[in-house]
Amino acid sequence: MDKAPGEIRLSSATGRWVILTTVLGSSMALLDSTVVNVALPRIGEDLNADMAVLQWTVNAYTLTLAGLILLGGALGDRYGRRKIFIFGVVWFAIGSLLCGLAPNDILLVAARALQGVGAALLTPGSLSLIQASFHPDDRARAVGLWSGFGGVGAAVGPFLGGWLVDGPGWRWVFLINVPLAALCVPVALRHVPESRDPQAHGRFDVLGAVLGAVALGLITYGLIAPQVWAGAAGVVVAIAFVLVERSRPDPMLPPSIFASRQFTAANLVTVCVYAAFSGFFFLTALQLQVVAGYSALGAGTALLPTTVLMLLFSARSGELGERIGPRIPLTVGPLLCAAAMLLMLRVGEDASYVRDVLPAMLVMGMGMVTLVAPLTATVLASVETARAGLASGINNAAARAAGLLAVAALPLLAGMGPEAYRSAEQFGETFRRAMPMCAGVLVLGSLIAWTTVRRPEPADVLARARPQCRVNCGVSAPPLEQAEERVTGSAGP
Structure with a gap:
């Protein structure tokens, strides 16, 4: 390593190695957020698992x-971004290995939880x-470059997942992360300089993190x-989490940030749209295989238009949002996505891809293109530049929490029994009840x-942070953004 932090040029060999390292790390977590859905029917069949296990495999x-x-x-800022990033990659790889080797559903769910811990360490560290x-x-x-390559990874994720499930088997959806980590870690150690935020101080809000996770889990x-x-x-x-956050001097989730009405509004929209997205993609991957008779590869390929459209047009959507303001995109985008979910009601047994599935996927992609980039821009523009990273992190966590609760609640609300995914007739009936629910949540987001x-x-726009990730495929959550880097310190190779 020949350069200190803040001095590497993109044209240098070291710069290319840094890009490779961060893309590999973030792609591991991103792929696992998108490819597992298409593997669920095979996981259930192989492990003789019921619907609750499939929900927990995602959740x-x-x-x-x-x-x-x-x-x-926060750990990366304090103890070294490279150190925590590498630790997260290794942790994620171990969790992936355990997922791939899991002999039963209990160990698979436990290993998935371990994977999520690794992802929480490496995902913020990439950017x-x-x-x-x-x-x-x-x-x-x-x-x-980083966001563009990450977008490509998100676009091919469902396709890759389907190919692995139909080929070597569903376990390789997880095992493929092990060689990726084996490549990522030595490159990071050799080529990525260590850095930390010298202004990071105070105690970590471990209690807040634990209370938040326990509340969501219960x-x-x-x-x-x-x-x-x-x-x-x-x-x-x-409630205890909220009280603790209000009383701590350095809370993980500062209540004061919600003093901005625009920030609060944008997060309410985020909760609505990502709850609907998570429920939609979870159930659609099952509908295409259980009811329409698609292979895992066919189901994964069917989802490609949505992410491809986001990859191609998210930057332009962000520019349009800057010109006309966020209100119209954040109103129209959810309505388009709601229309796409209602179009999915046409997908039944022996559904034609071109006639029944593709129109819904194209409209879904158009809706997500319309709203995701302006949503991120709205979140960042609603807070001071110094708090952009925190605001983006809260927005990302809110989206994931909304998706978590949607995947848990939607089968219950739609009346899906434990064995619903084993019967095309039963699952198709409950799917037809679930899609209008998802569409209704999107309409609520549009009204908000x-x-x-x-x-x-x-004047406010000029004084606030703006999105750096111009290209994104925020299917599972909005892209993470960060405040402008202040002063970095090297800890040496």
Whole structure:
């Protein structure tokens, strides 16, 4: 390693190695957020698991990731971004290996929770390493490359997952992360400089992180089981979380940030749209295989238009949002996505891809293109530049928590029994009840945006942070953004 943090040029060999390292790390976590859905029917069949296990296979990962992602970013700032990033990659790889080798459903769910912890450590570190490593003149282009390659990874994720499930088997959806980590770690050690935030101080809000994760876990269990006592206990723990955050000097989730009405409104929209997205993609991957008779590869390929459209047009959507303001995109985008979910009601047994599935996927992609980039921009424009990283982290965690609760609640609300996914008739019937529910949540998000989101004044826009990830495929959560890097310190190779 020949450059200190903040001095690496994008054109140098070291710069290319840094890009490779961060893309590999972030892609591991991103892929596991998108590819597992297409593997669920095979997992259930192989492990003789019921619907609750399929829900937990998705939610155990989301639970620990959502609960700990803010803490993961703070650890990197304090103890070294490269160190925590590498630790997260190794942790994630171990969790992936355990997932791939799991002999039963209990160990698979436990291993998925471990994966989520690793993802919470490495996901915030990817972008922060870019910011801390590159020369200021090259930083924007480096972030653009990182987000672009990450978008490609998100686009091919469901396709890759389907190919692995139909080929070597569902276990390779997880095992493929092990060689990726084996490549990522030595490259990071050799080529990525260590950096930290010298202004990071105070105690970590471990209690807040634990309370938040426990609250989400109890409510999720209460919805999946279902058990009223667990849901009630989760609400009590959530209230304790709020009280703790209000009383701590350095809280993980500062209540003061919600003094911005625009920030609060944008997060309410986020909760609505990502709850609907998570429920939609979870159930659609099952519908295409269980009811329409698609292979895992066919189901994964069917989802490609949505992410491809986001990859191609998210940057332009962000530019349009800057010109016309966020209110219209955040109102129209959810309505388009709601229309796409209603179009999915046409997908039944022996559904034609071109006639029945493709139109819904194209409309879904158009809706997500319309709203995701302006949503991120609205979140960042609603807070001071110094709090951009915190605001983005909160927004990302809110999206994941919303998705977690949606995957837990939607099968219950739609009346899906434990064995629903084994019967095309039964699952198709409950799917037809679930899609209007998802569409209704999106309509609610659209109404919130129309009534509460306002265009910021030009002076405010200039004084606030703007999105750095111009290209994104925020299917599972909005892209993480960070405040401008202050002063970095090297800890040596």
